[in-house]
Amino acid sequence: MAELARGGMAGLVGAGVSAGSQFLIVVAVTRGLDAGTAGAFFTATTLCLMIAGILRLDCGNGLIYFIARSRERTYHDISRYFQVALAPVIMLSTATAVVVFVWGDTITTALISGPAAAALGPALHTLAVALPVIACADVLISATRGFGVMRPTALLGGVLQPGAQLVLVGTVASTGVAASLGWVLPAAWAVPALPVLVLAAIWLRRRVPSGPYIPGTAREFWRHTAPRALGGAVQAVFQRLDIVIVAVLAGPEEAALYTAATRFKVVGQLINQGLAQAVQPRLVRAMAEGDLPLARRIYQAATMWLVVLTWPVWLGYAALAPWLLGVFGERYSDGATVAAVLAVTMMAATACGMVDVVLIAAGHTTSSMMNILGAIAVTVALDVALVPSHGALGAALGWSGGVLAKNLLPLLQIARLYDLRPFGAHSLPSLRPWHARDAT
Template identity: 60%
Template sequence: MARGGVAGVVGGGMVAVGQVLVALVVTRGFTAQVAGAFFAAIALCQIAAGVLRLDAGNGLVYFIARSRAYDHHGMSGYIRAGVVPVLVLSLAAAVSACLFAEPIGAATGVPPAWIGPLALVLPLIACSDVLLSATRGFGDMRPTVYVSGLFLPAAQLAGICAMAVAGAEAGLTAAWALPYLPVLALAWVCLKRRLPESAYRPGYMPGTFRDLWRHTAPRSAGAAIQAAFQRLDIVLVAALAGPVEAACYTVATRFKAVGQLAGQGLAQAAQPRLVRALAAGELERARELYQSTTLWLVAATWPVWVAYAALAPWLLRIFGPGYDAGAGVAVVLAATMMAASACGMADVVLTAAGHTTTSLRNIAAAVVVAVTVDVALIPEYGALGAAAGWSAGVLVKNVLPLVRLHRTYGLRPFGRHTLTALHPRMWRTA
């Protein structure tokens, strides 16, 4: 797990670096008005893709990880049961977005001409994520690291740099979207290589579709709300305070990807093991995994947040004049992410234990809190008001599952396994 966690963190770090560099190129190459509109458009696309994934990828991780005892027998049926609904729904959403580009643009401040390319890429984003998630169910982190952690951000950065050199603001969204086509192809090849011959069946195994979506459906709604929670603040700032304020807010919060993706990398490695431990009733093993990953997460991210809060007024100036106004946002971001990382992967553990409906309620409560604060504060305080709303939502999202885990399983993010996570024996036997 340690090796997989490190791989996930490396891949997440590359994505974070790519996002920061993209923001740097856009803010330096184009006006704040164009940059804010671009950030809002990308956020809108990522929200839609997060909804359309239906969390099928995590559902596949759950079933593939549990199937190890019988050699992944018939896993192709589960994969089809996960991919086909995502593909159909995302195609329908893409067509609808193209037809209603004008009203969507009017409501969000995104140029309608940018909506078409982003709509067409929705099926590629959603399906490639599901396929890459399935490879993690087999315990292999390499496809996720190489494809979505290295290739995708590098290709997007190259395309956006080309648009900046050419001064072609109209091609920004197309340059960001086109790399998802080879990503989908690579994800399929990586998954196919990991499926044993015995996994192939001419059709669905009895109960496959029902079993997958009985587990995944509650989490699908939760994943949709989570996708909105992660990026809705950018869209709200653009709609309520204008694209210039949205650009400042996006730049100041771009570094939150460092902490989020470090946690995501650890979660991707730990999730299959947590599922197996909790399914087998090995509560002590689950406790060890939870406390070890919490320590690694804190150790990896707290120095970053302390440094970012202290250096924000100078770091934000590299994006151009005026962006250092987001220093207050950076301080709120850093403090919130430190508190969140101290809670560990509470929601991941909760869903690994099968409490997907509880997770849905927790995320819904976090979104309600965040949006309420955003709507109240953004019109007057702009980016700082959005940061306050996001912070309130993050704290709710982490504290609620933490309380449930403690009451139901006696699990805590820190305990007797915390310090042993640093012992070399843990790394040798991981």
């Protein structure tokens, strides 16, 4: 468990730096630009991340699964999985980038109208060029975790990329260039993905010996990954759909307010992600070997640490929201009610633990996909009903309903199938010093 603790700590450090950088990026944009232009930028980058999340086909988690299950520590046959994983990602992301680049103005007109459209159009054209790089970088960073290490993810995805984005976006937003040249700000946001892609590829190349393609590899890889590819796409939509819906139904100004008010949810999401990234390979091995006692220990320990680390954040955010949101500008302090909904929802979600990670580790990728589809249906239904009349608050309530559905459905499933629950005999002991428990 000491190895798990070290990996979790590395993930948390990277998640903390990333969350802080993303928060400061929002501060820089909301203070440096008018609400309409800021909302257009947030909508464009959200669309880019959503599309990249779809186009990566969840190949990163597929690679983690096969690398973690490999019993050959030389990994001499692993390169064949990279071949079948990256080819479709590169082809689909390139084709999509061409479509977005050519029809970016049409997409802009379909989404929003008014002065903000002048900022959204150039942003979409710029981000289309970066789309294949962003998608492939995410896949390669994820694959490094299959080797049981967290350092590349923490350094590249948690520090280098968001840190460089903060420096570049903050510089551009403070100069006023973004208001006159709509492509500069999204370019500053997208450029750091390129060195991240290159460095991740170099790291993997040193650890994955090249080998011949083995017939049947594609079938083996996609039999596992295909259901999760759809689930991963749906998950990418679920994570970011709310901002786009607000922009479409209530306008870019409300999208900027909603983005600012919900920015703190990234803190919890990244802490959850940091722990999940460290836990996932161990859970895959435990479930593959049928070692339910170990899986239960890992799940309950991770849940307890998730609650301990995030609940103070949510309680503090709910209490201090009016002051904290003022950091973004005077008009953003109106999002205090949104912050309260966010805090309560995230506390409930973290108390469920990493239920989807457990479900996927057990091989139930189809069930995971259906759960997320159900959560999206709840979110969209509530958003359509509430956003036109309640704006950002309506979107927060829709998001809350979706998050609760996304966590409660797999919670019931893993309890029924494996008798796994987020709290139990291993919860409180997990808070003892790791070295003390390893010594016993």
